[in-house]
Amino acid sequence: MHPHLFPTSFLIFLFMFFILIHAPRSVCANDDRFTICGDKLFGCGNLTDISYPFSGENRPEYCGHPGFNLSCQENVTRLTIQSITYRVLRIDNTTHTLTVARDDFWNTICPINLYNTTLDPNLFSYTSNSVNLTLLYDCPFISGQTQSLQKQFSCTVNGTNSTNYLGTSSIDVSCSNTIIVYVFSDVFSSGTPTSQNIGEALDGGFGLQWEANIDTTCTQCVQSGGRCGYDSNSNSFTCYCADQAYTSVCNGTQRGTGSSSAAGEKLTVRVKLIIGVVSGGISILLMSVIICYTRSKTSSYRSIIFWRKQINDNRNFEAFIRNYGSLSPKQYSYSEVKKMTNAFKDKLGQGGYGCVYRGKLIDNRPVAVKLLDASKGNGEDFINEVASISRTSHVNVVTLLGFCIERSKRALIYEFMSNGSLEKFIYGEGLSKINGHLGWEKLYQISIGIARGLEYLHRGCSQRILHFDIKPHNILLDEDFCPKISDFGLAKLCTQKESIISTLEARGTIGYIAPEVFSRNFGRVSHKSDVYSYGMMTLEIVGGRKNVDNGESHTSQIYFPHWVYKRLELDEELGFQGDMAEEENEMARKMIFVGLWCIQTDPSQRPSMSKVLEMLEGSVEALEIPPRPYLYSPSRSEAESSTT
Numbered sequence: 001m002h003p004h005l006f007p008t009s010f011l012i013f014l015f016m017f018f019i020l021i022h023a024p025r026s027v028c029a030n031d032d033r034f035t036i037c038g039d040k041l042f043g044c045g046n047l048t049d050i051s052y053p054f055s056g057e058n059r060p061e062y063c064g065h066p067g068f069n070l071s072c073q074e075n076v077t078r079l080t081i082q083s084i085t086y087r088v089l090r091i092d093n094t095t096h097t098l099t100v101a102r103d104d105f106w107n108t109i110c111p112i113n114l115y116n117t118t119l120d121p122n123l124f125s126y127t128s129n130s131v132n133l134t135l136l137y138d139c140p141f142i143s144g145q146t147q148s149l150q151k152q153f154s155c156t157v158n159g160t161n162s163t164n165y166l167g168t169s170s171i172d173v174s175c176s177n178t179i180i181v182y183v184f185s186d187v188f189s190s191g192t193p194t195s196q197n198i199g200e201a202l203d204g205g206f207g208l209q210w211e212a213n214i215d216t217t218c219t220q221c222v223q224s225g226g227r228c229g230y231d232s233n234s235n236s237f238t239c240y241c242a243d244q245a246y247t248s249v250c251n252g253t254q255r256g257t258g259s260s261s262a263a264g265e266k267l268t269v270r271v272k273l274i275i276g277v278v279s280g281g282i283s284i285l286l287m288s289v290i291i292c293y294t295r296s297k298t299s300s301y302r303s304i305i306f307w308r309k310q311i312n313d314n315r316n317f318e319a320f321i322r323n324y325g326s327l328s329p330k331q332y333s334y335s336e337v338k339k340m341t342n343a344f345k346d347k348l349g350q351g352g353y354g355c356v357y358r359g360k361l362i363d364n365r366p367v368a369v370k371l372l373d374a375s376k377g378n379g380e381d382f383i384n385e386v387a388s389i390s391r392t393s394h395v396n397v398v399t400l401l402g403f404c405i406e407r408s409k410r411a412l413i414y415e416f417m418s419n420g421s422l423e424k425f426i427y428g429e430g431l432s433k434i435n436g437h438l439g440w441e442k443l444y445q446i447s448i449g450i451a452r453g454l455e456y457l458h459r460g461c462s463q464r465i466l467h468f469d470i471k472p473h474n475i476l477l478d479e480d481f482c483p484k485i486s487d488f489g490l491a492k493l494c495t496q497k498e499s500i501i502s503t504l505e506a507r508g509t510i511g512y513i514a515p516e517v518f519s520r521n522f523g524r525v526s527h528k529s530d531v532y533s534y535g536m537m538t539l540e541i542v543g544g545r546k547n548v549d550n551g552e553s554h555t556s557q558i559y560f561p562h563w564v565y566k567r568l569e570l571d572e573e574l575g576f577q578g579d580m581a582e583e584e585n586e587m588a589r590k591m592i593f594v595g596l597w598c599i600q601t602d603p604s605q606r607p608s609m610s611k612v613l614e615m616l617e618g619s620v621e622a623l624e625i626p627p628r629p630y631l632y633s634p635s636r637s638e639a640e641s642s643t644t
Contacts, residue, residue: 033060033062033063033227033229033240033245034226034227034240034241034242036060036063037051037052037059037060037062037063037227037228037229037240038227040058040059040060040063041059042054042055042056042057042058042059042070042072043057043072044057044070044072044075044076044077045072045075045076045077045602046515046521046522046523046601046602047077047088047090047091047521048520048521048523049521050070050091051063051093051228052064052065052215052218052227052228052229053065053068053210053214053215053218053228054068054069054070054091055068055069055070056069056070056071056072057070057071057072061230061232062229062230062231062232062238063227063228063229063230064229064230065123065214065230065237066230066232067081067120067123068123068210070088075602078103079098079100081118081119081120081123081124082118082119082120083115084102084104084115084117084118085103085104086100086101086102086103086205087100087101087102087103087106087205088100089101089205090521091521093215095209096209096210096211096214096215097127097207097208097209097210098207098208098210099205099206099207099208100205100206100208101202101203101204101205101206102117102181102202105181105202105203106202106203107199107203107628108199109135109153109155109198109199109202110155110156110164114137114177114179115179116179116180116181117132117180117181117182119208122211123210123211123214124208124209124210124211125208125209125211126182126206126207126208126209127206127207127208127209129184129185129186129207130182130183130184130185130206130207130208131182131183131184131185131206132180132181132182133166133167133180133181133182133183133198133201134166134167134178134179134180135164135165135166135167135178135179135180135181135198136164136165136166136167136175136177136178136179137155137162137164137175137176137177137178137179138162138163138164138175138176138177139162139163139164139165139174139175139176140163140174140175141163152164152165152166153165153166153198162176166198181202182206183198183201183202183204183205183206184201184204184205184206184207187200187201187204199566200562200566203628217237217239217248218237220239220248220249221237221239221246221248221249221250223249224239224241224249224250224251225241225242225250225251226239226240226241226246226249226250227239227240227241228240229245231245329386329390329400329401329402329403329413330401330402330403331402331403331404331405332402332403332404332411332413333404333406334404334406334407334409334411336404337359337369337371337404337409337411337413340359340360340361340362340367340369340413341357341358341359341369342359344357344369344371345357346358346359348368348420349420349421351370351487353372353373353489354370354371354372354373355370355371356368356369356370356371357369357371358416359413361401365416366416366418367401367413367414367415367416368413368414368415368416368417369411369412369413369414370411370412370413370414371409371410371411372410372411372412382405382410382412382489385400385412385487385488385489385491386400386403386412387493388465388488388491388493389488391461391463391465391493392456392457392461392465394452394453394456394460395449395452395482395484396449396450396452396453396456396482396483396484396485397453397456397457397484397485398414398415398417398476398484398485398486399414399415400412400413400414401413401414401415414486417476417477417478417484417486418477418478418479419476419477419478419479419481420476420477421472421473421474421475421476421477422446422472422473422475422476422477422483422541423471423472423473425438425477426443426472426540426541426544427472427544438481439584440580440584440587440588441584441587442481443541443542443587443591444587444588444590444591444616445481446475446477446481446483446541447538447541447591447594447616448613448616448617449482449483450470450475450483450485450534450537451534451609451612451613451616452613453483453484453485454467454470454485454530454531454534454609455608455609455610455612455613457485457530458527458530458608458609459609459610463493463494464493464494464527465488465491465492465493466491466492466493466494466526466527466529466530467485467488467490467491467530467533468490468491468492468508468517468529468530468533469487469489469490469491469508469509469512469533470485470512470530470533470534470537471509471511471512471533471537472537472540472541473487473509474486474487475537490508508533511536512532512533512536512537513532513533514528514529514531514532514533514603515532515601516528516529516603517529522601522602522603523602523603523604524603526603527608527609528603528604528606528608529603530609531598531603531606531607531608531609531612532598532599532603532606534598534609534612535594535595535596535597535598535599535606536595536598536599538591538594538595538598539561539564539591539592539595539596539599541591542564542588542591542592542595543564561595561596561599562628564592564596565596565625565628586620589620590615590616590620590623591616593615593620593623593625593626594607594612594615594616594623596625596626597612597615597626598612600626600627605626605627
């Protein structure tokens, strides 16, 4: 056998193996429930690919367990338990938990009807991080505060304004209604609950865990090749298999519902036939490998050496980079790079993939030289950066003047930005420090400039560029404080007609990663992922604080956006430090509105960058208050294990 025939024969064998494995299933399939329960998964809003024990919408009830029937209304998933409807915010099949919030308490603490939170103990239990709160409605006025009561709040009960209290322990007050609700305990980690934050706590929901025995039999069924379901006639779990339904597992090892022993025997014969054919095929494959290895040992070694040389050959690497971009930047030798930086004397900063040095071209033009660490990465970041930025030409995107690749030495030469990166102008001791450096007018113009740069990357290039690492550290400022987007190491190219891409790992920086980049349960990864990062950065510019503070788990995603949303909702002053003119206050409010729209958890609810510019440059009166986003941030350990 000729060595070049080996890959072909291997592919033919794989094709035959696939046909043999799936043929018995297609021949024997006579139970549509097996196909339906496997293909029809529940999806609504941010929740996708939801399977057993859940059913609902196009997923029939026999594909789920009773009591787990979901509904979808206006992209909101709902579940009814003991006649009370809950919004389902998150489902985790790994831990058998889901996060829910009372639908009647959504965006209000004064529902029309008052009911206690109750569960079916045979199906659900509260998670350990869920705690109960007592809300007392239509109470007599109590002068002073007691240890068992927090601040009072107002509601209209039976057409009249009533006195109501938030209780935290045993209550001895004659109120018309005493209601028990549940929230996550960590919502009040900073102190005792008050009427001001109880609304936020109720919207954040609480945790439920469904009974483990519901999934135990399902796991065994799936491992045997079946699909989990429930038989309403027998009121018991059912394992739907390709040929029929069984009580627990497939493969004809037990008597099924409505099955015959003959069908099981036929399936066993087919399984034995498959094993025999596969064994023979593997033997033939092994013999082919031995023959190929013996006859072409020398040829194979030469081929391997040749391809390794091709991969490591700098000239081919350079040609690849040039072909990637429509405009090829100038190539410099390592000695030229060393000379222009005065032997790397003036260090400007250091990042995850190398250091940045100040340099000077032969015409005395100042440049920034990014020297990549050869020990980190596999060259993909270098290729991405050159390939992406070579396609760009925009006032708000940094200009790549050249590159160097010589053996293991790799460098990128950029235009010099005298004011450095944006983060040093927005992270400080309050907004007074920011105003002292830039002022609201300049911060507003910087936000617009960044938006224009992103709009250009998403729409103005021959190929759409998704940056995936928008943050203040990657926004450079020239001598006039004109912002320029930099660092395209994580960028992805896609066609103009489509921006949804496939990515196997989360990309970006903790605090700025869009939820769908971290987990596909939140939606598809697209240019809207950059919009999310822009929104978080814009809120940082306004708030003057970082998303992640020294590795702590609390983030501005939880603190500042919720705080500012509450004040906007109540039409309260934002309370920024320093004196602000009316025009400056309007700029800050527009930036906040835009930021909150951009960080919507559902990517489809986020505006495009073109719409962002329209909102920023328009009137603040024309802006609508965005929906309260379900703010989710992965733990630092989770995100670091998933990011590049």
